[in-house]
Amino acid sequence: MLLEKAPAKINLTLDVLHKRDDGYHEVEMIMTTVDLYDQIQLTELEQDEIVIKSEKRFVPDDRRNLAFQAAEKLKEKFQIKKGVLITIRKQIPVAAGLAGGSSDAAAVLRGLNKLWGLHLSFEQLAEIGTEIGSDVAFCIYGGTALATGRGERIEKLPAPPTCWVILAKPSIGVSTKAVYGKLNTANIVHPHTSDMVSAIKEGNYEKMCKNLGNALEQVTLEMHTEVRQIKNQMLSAGADNVLMSGSGPTVFGLTQKQSRADRIYNSLRGFCEEVYVVRMLGKQISVD
Ligand code: ATP
Numbered sequence: 154m155l156l157e158k159a160p161a162k163i164n165l166t167l168d169v170l171h172k173r174d175d176g177y178h179e180v181e182m183i184m185t186t187v188d189l190y191d192q193i194q195l196t197e198l199e200q201d202e203i204v205i206k207s208e209k210r211f212v213p214d215d216r217r218n219l220a221f222q223a224a225e226k227l228k229e230k231f232q233i234k235k236g237v238l239i240t241i242r243k244q245i246p247v248a249a250g251l252a253g254g255s256s257d258a259a260a261v262l263r264g265l266n267k268l269w270g271l272h273l274s275f276e277q278l279a280e281i282g283t284e285i286g287s288d289v290a291f292c293i294y295g296g297t298a299l300a301t302g303r304g305e306r307i308e309k310l311p312a313p314p315t316c317w318v319i320l321a322k323p324s325i326g327v328s329t330k331a332v333y334g335k336l337n338t339a340n341i342v343h344p345h346t347s348d349m350v351s352a353i354k355e356g357n358y359e360k361m362c363k364n365l366g367n368a369l370e371q372v373t374l375e376m377h378t379e380v381r382q383i384k385n386q387m388l389s390a391g392a393d394n395v396l397m398s399g400s401g402p403t404v405f406g407l408t409q410k411q412s413r414a415d416r417i418y419n420s421l422r423g424f425c426e427e428v429y430v431v432r433m434l435g436k437q438i439s440v441d
Contacts, residue, residue: 155268157193159260160186160295160434161251162288163318163398163405165353166344167367169336177287177303178333181346183310183353184252184288185297187318187431191245191253193220193260195268198236203228207241211248211326219258222285227265230281235269246427248326250399252288259292263438275440279307296437299350310350312435314358317414319387322403322427323379332372332400341368362394362407373401380404383425390420 162184170179198204203224205214215221220239227233239261245253262278265271273281275293282289287304297310344366352360374381380397383404387395391413392406408414414430421428 154197155195155264157195157260157264159191159193159245159253159256159292161189161245161253161256162186162291163251163320164367164396165313165361165365166346166349167369167399168343168346169338169341169368171338173303178336179302180300180304182300182304183297183346183349184291184300185313186295186434187320188434189244189251189320189429189431191257191260192242193257193264194240194242195261195264196238196240197268198238200236201234202236204236204238205241206238207243209241209243209247212241212243219254219285219289220261223258223261223282223289224265226281226284227262227269227271231269231271233269237265237268246322246403248328249322249403250327250397250401251320251403252292252399255286255288256292258282258285258289262289262293279305294437295434297353297433297435299346309437310353313353313433314356314361316358316407316409316433317411318431318433319392319406319408319414319417319421320398320403320427320429320431321383321387321405321421321425323377323383324426325377325379325402327373327377327401329400332369332376335372335376336369342366342371343368358409359393365394365396365407367397369400370397373397377402383421386420386424387417390417392417
């Protein structure tokens with residue numbers, strides 16, 4: 154039996170450059186993992202099958218689960234005739250823009266690499282992960298990175314300046330596909346990705362706050378008024394800046410003061426059902 158943590162990610166920036174001939178969008182995203190985790194337990198089974206268990210609603214227990222696909226990929230590629238029970242203790246809100254499913258898949262790839270003694274590098278695992286979803290490569294490494302291409306090309310960055318991150322998810326789920334479907338690439342407000350990269354490299358918190366930006370935010374804001382209400386609420390409670398993560402609907406606010414983090418958290422209770430105060434992890438996931 155083996156336990157593997159699957160951290161959530163947030164987007165400090167998300168830019169959409171254009172739509173490619175293969176149907177994917179060319180993106181530029183700066184992502185960082187935070188200390189909100191799903192716990193993945195991997196248990197070997199006598200029978201040659203993949204079984205998914207999760208007590209949370211909306212988490213599929215079959216091939217639709219990205220964690221199932223991760224195990225299946227490894228079995229197919231390396232002709233593994235062993236079975237595995239994957240138990241997912243979900244903490245990361247589902248369909249939230251926090252890459253919960255992708256992070257679970259990445260954790261299964263890392264975990265089964267150890268359990269089945271495959272000795273694959275993180276680069277090899279990231280390549281396999283990309284066949285499952287565009288965010289899985291980033292989730293293999295965690296930490297902070299600039300992701301380009303359709304999200305699978307990863308350039309590692311140092312840890313961002315230390316701060317509190319208040320995450321708030323309204324009680325709606327958002328489909329990434331639907332948001333991209335509504336995006337008009339001619340009208341995008343592009344974030345300044347290179348300024349965010351330098352803010353992180355310089356350890357400049359103010360510059361990081363100033364350069365938060367997400368090209369998908371406007372689309373989701375127009376679909377769901379709750380997202381704007383939460384943004385306004387966080388700003389009036391004292392967040393230094395607020396942004397939607399991924400395709401939403403989760404919104405995060407930043408502050409360096411714990412008392413202000415508490416105030417923002419308290420101002421959202423009753424207003425929003427899932428609220429968390431977390432830290433950026435900074436460090437990448439280690440190979441062992
Ligand atoms: P992203 O930020 O990568 O767009 P997300 O955080 O918005 O992802 P997920 O939580 O990964 O979204 O879930 C999106 C959908 O994927 C869910 O509605 C669910 O049906 C399906 N899904 C597949 N595998 C998982 C998993 N392991 N955990 C949660 N949802 C999963």
